[in-house]
Amino acid sequence: MSRPRLIPVLLLSGSGLVKSVRFKGHRYIGDPLNAARIFNELKADELIFLDIQASREGRCISLDFVNELAEELTMPFSVGGGITSIEQIRSIVRAGVEKVVIGTHAVEPDFVRQAAYEFGSSTISVCIDVKKTFWRGDRVHVKNGRVATQYDPIGFARSMEDAGAGELIIQPIDRDGTMSGLDVALINSISTQVTVPVVALGGAGNTADLIEGIQKGMASAVAAGSLFVFRDADRGVLINYPSDKRFLENYA
């Protein structure tokens, strides 16, 4: 078994790198390629790049940007944002990207199925954004958290696995950017129900949170934005990544 992965998530808005809190109040952090270069040097396990405006604007993450990233990075990485067609995935994979992240368009399981058949399950990740609704409990949200769907997260996660998704990124929107801890119960409820790897995203604020995601959440990987781009709770920008990333092995 591979040791649990620690994955920085970098959010793109326009050509800038931003960080949100609960999917709102996007703050400019810097240049995405520069951040990518630093994480590459810090030997991060993987990177995830998400264009958070793409889906709402009806476009796909910029292929030029993906190509620039692929030129810079000597490590595995995933990209997502507004991916709606097999041809888009083909171009992204051709650029040298390991995995594509399907978000909003995953509500069409046939698209996920077709993508997994074409490129293999290992290439297809699905990002599931989850938010509590007043009447109906946890529901999957799309279009950068703006639109609620009818799907409950566990059922949706199972249907994505059935469709052939090779990895599920689970993101509780209310934890995003808060650095207040992972939603371990949600992560656990999904990772114990599916056979594909689960990536826990949202809320990690310190080492104890990462350990909890692995130990109690049973996640295969913990991903984070704020933790890896801010120095501390004061939120001064400092790209960082633990040099002893192997420590999580002890908790898997």
Add this chain to the structure above:
Amino acid sequence: MSYKIVIVDYGSGNLSSVERSLSRIGVDFKVSGRPEDIESADKLILAGVGHFGSAMQSLKERNLVEPLEKAVLTDKKPVLGICLGMELMAQSSEESDAPGLGWLDASVIKFRVNDTVRYKVPHIGWSRVTTKKESRLMKGVDDSAEFYFLHAYHLVLSNQSALLSECVHERNYAASIESGNIFGVQYHPEKSREAGLQLLKNFVELQ
């Protein structure tokens, strides 16, 4: 001396990481799906991601199966299979009814896992491997080096003498193999930083 390296292009679409890695270590190579280039190559790299069946179909459609077979089995040119590229060298795969290239006495199966909470499929991430046999392919690669894995299927060798290293995902399985002029790695050297580059360099420099 420098060898003519050809990365076999059969439309699998993700050769660029391998290309960039070879460029980084200063190796001259050609990406080609033309039988005459395979004929004139000194060494071949077979990479790729995706579905076993559709990959075999593309190789057939491009009339590459026979030239590859001649280069590898008759002319004994060194070949390196990476991930799906290695799997294609087997006799068969559970992923498809299509037969494989059949260069290795091996089959490809999907991971069978009992503890599905702990051991997820696909197997994704960084792992160390356990050396089973010394090889020129691993010269200068530290035993503690980690390699990046991303796969749901793996090779099962009929003859263990080809086994170079193993990885563990609940059970042990082949992480790399060597059988005469045929080399294969289940992991992605092109994404495995220094250790991966060293491996590619070793293959390129094989006498």
